[in-house]
Amino acid sequence: MSKLNIDQKTIKLLLTDKHSDFLIPDYQRPYAWGEDECATLWDDLFSFAFPNDDCDAFASSADEYFLGPIVTFKNDAGQLEIIDGQQRLTTIMLLLRAFYDKFANMKDKQSVKVRESIAGCVWKTDEFDEPDMGALKIDSEVASDADKGEFLDILRHGSVEAGARSAYARNYAFFARKIADMASEWPTYIALLAARILNNVILLPIEAESQDTALRIFSTLNDRGLPLADADIFKSQFYKHFSAEGRKGEFVARWKRLEETANLIFKPTSGTPLDELFTRYMYYRRAKKGIRDTTTKSLRDFYSEGGYEILKQDATLDDLEALLDFWRRVDAQEGFSERVLRRLFVLSYAPNGMWAYLLSTWFLARRNEDGDLDDAELYGFLRYITGFIYAYSLERPGVNALRGPVYPALIDIVNGRDADFSGYLFDRETITGRFRSYQFTNQRRFTRSMLVWWAYSDPEQPLMDLDTTLEIEHIYARKRNEVHPLADRLNLEALGNKAMLEKRVNIRAADYQLADKRKYYEGYTNDKGTEVPGTAVRELVEISRRGDFTEADIEERTERIIAAFVDWLGELGLLRE
Incomplete structure (x- = not known):
């Protein structure tokens, strides 16, 4: 059984812990909170700290505001990689930094003490609890976030450069304005608000023993959020590979194009558009391995084999780009003959999605140097798989039933042979009888x-x-x-x-x-x-x-x-x- 460390903590206790060293990993999505979310958080925190606008109605020893869980696991470098809670923890850090900056010129005892506490939340401390202004308690390696450096600069210096337009800069400026407005209206309460946020706002840190366990916990806890997709995990593996080769910038640019194009083309019923691309590619790589087993592994299990060996090959990203461009052309109905486009239109209404895996494998195996296919061969292939998939689906509905005949056909394709379903021929009278007895309801x-x-x-x-x-x-x-x-x-x-x-x-x-x-x-x-x-x-x-x-x-x-x-x-x- 997987071990978990779960311990409800205040913001201050969580962030001032000497073992708190958070990392927003490269596979996470960019920071996405806007001013609306920050305004909601500010209003909620203010109402919590001053119930009914009454400073004395707050019970400091009993009142708590639960902000949510922070799901992490400890990576090989000893950092706590954040699986869930990135958005709220990032926002809290921006809010605390805005308070810290406001208290810089305030000499009253309460403000000085709160500022010292905030320093221990933002920066790591030495053995005398003095903050090391060069060592932040949080770092970000998000591969697709060009603004992450701005976030870290705000935490270090407490200022926003002129022209900065990132979500970090906008939200930090928002909190700075709200704090300044409150300080001018209720100067004696500003330190009290910060103290009550530090000491009475609760987080639930959940530290798992591995990344997979942390991801499973997140999927269970956060059914309203956007769980990390398989493609997010794969991105991190690509990122590490290309970074090791000194090609980090190249990868970030290529991945961004991949993501943007996939979002325009694929509309999967589950998972993300990039997950769909990886799924179509998986069938090609399965066939290359000669896998006939009809039990299909999950995307993550398939690509994680051998320490994500497939994702450490330069050819993989090249293949994914070529495959996505092929499906872009299919979606745009360009680059193909009229007769091929007509067959593709019919297949877009196929009884199931197996045709897309067959066609993806056919493309990757049969494309020429320019990424094109022979028109006559493609036309014949599309007609053949249309007839088989339609007829087989009438006799045995469901995509799972097709795995038996299709998986060997995929292996034939990658080995230069034609797809062959001669072992699954149909009887004329039987198939005709099935058509006549089939209930063609609109829902089917x-x-x-x-x-x-x-x-x-x-x-x-x-x-x-x-x-x-x-x-x-x-x-x-x-x-x-x-x-x-x-x-x-x-x-x-x-x-x-x-x-x-x-x-x-x-x-x-x-x-x-x-x-x-x-x-x-x-x-x-x-x-x-x-x-x-x-x-x-x-x-x-x-x-x-x-x-x-x-x-x-x-x-x-x-x-x-x-x-x-x-x-x-x-x-x-x-x-x-």
Whole structure:
């Protein structure tokens, strides 16, 4: 069982402890508190120290204000690396330094004594408890924080240079103003406020025996905050590697570009955008290692193997940059042929995300020196994995089921062979029967997958932007069914009665008869003379021009979609003969 040191302490007891030597490590995020958070903290502390604006209503021996936990672990250098509490501890240090500076010219006994206490919180002390003005109690190595030096300078010198605009400078200036205003209005109370903050504001330091334990504690305690992402830990390993080679500045610049681009492209349901990039890269590195085991390690466990060996290789950051640029081009729909972009659009609606891992591995294994792929090979690969993933997901839903066939295929790809799913071929009658019995409800992702695939089986279907919001449209509308119900009620939710339609059109066209929908599908000019565009889904425009869409049309279209997909599987070599 992991050992923990937990001991509730006042700010003064925590920071004046001779063993208190805090480090904000390189993998932490930059300081993010603004004036709003500082104003809230100031108001809360003032209300706590002077209840109902009454100095005498405070019970110094009993009243406590809990500020929160500080989760740390002791690193190899003996410093307490901060996992949780960076923002509040940084802010408290700025506040204390502002008090210290204010008390510099105050000679009353209380102010002098409080200033001495603050000195022991900000600076390390010698054996006679004299502060060493060159040795701060806190240091920052945050790799992506260009302003961390300004924070340390403020603590050392108590002043903000002209033109300084960092969050540290703004917040320090805010506290200095609030303290000055209070000193001018209630000069006898300013030392009292500082003393009550030092002696009655409580922190809960939690010292874990390792980084992993500290991270787990943080995830448990701080479900409202932003826990350190796996990518933050990986950043620290890169940072150490590049720093050892004298390339720290280069790394910081490259990482910043990586982070900014990933934030624009990836929208993962869990984890950060950079975590998503590392996940896609992990599948490539797994394949390079020849790993077929379907039990997938967590990101952190995978990359930490061998003391983060993968992250100490220069090629890794190069690969990540190339992979991210590839996905940037996919997202921007640039640098690929029209036919490839159409396949990529269909895959963006795939039943699960396994296609992205296959494609990431294919790119890294097959790219040329310019980072490009052969168009014909890529087009064939995208068609093949689309057919397999769609059909396999119908038979065995869920991304976990795909690991069995996909992991060996990834190994084939990195070894220069084609992805081969010949060991998982489908039976024509069985797959057709599954389609016919499948409930294509709107809530199922596979419903959208098939409707997008069907739309782009039309060679004339124009390419839409990836950010187009598509929703499921009932061609035979639900409102219409309430007045003229279908003979078979299941046909209302049948695949043949559904299509994908842009949300902007769907809102207007939802409850109309088919004849009334035509102008919305085709586009029209409104009463103000403004051209209102129609849908880009060609099939819907064609259907609306027929004049009606009946129950027989639903049934016929359902069978046509199913037959077309199964025949396509045959073309791809995914059906048993």
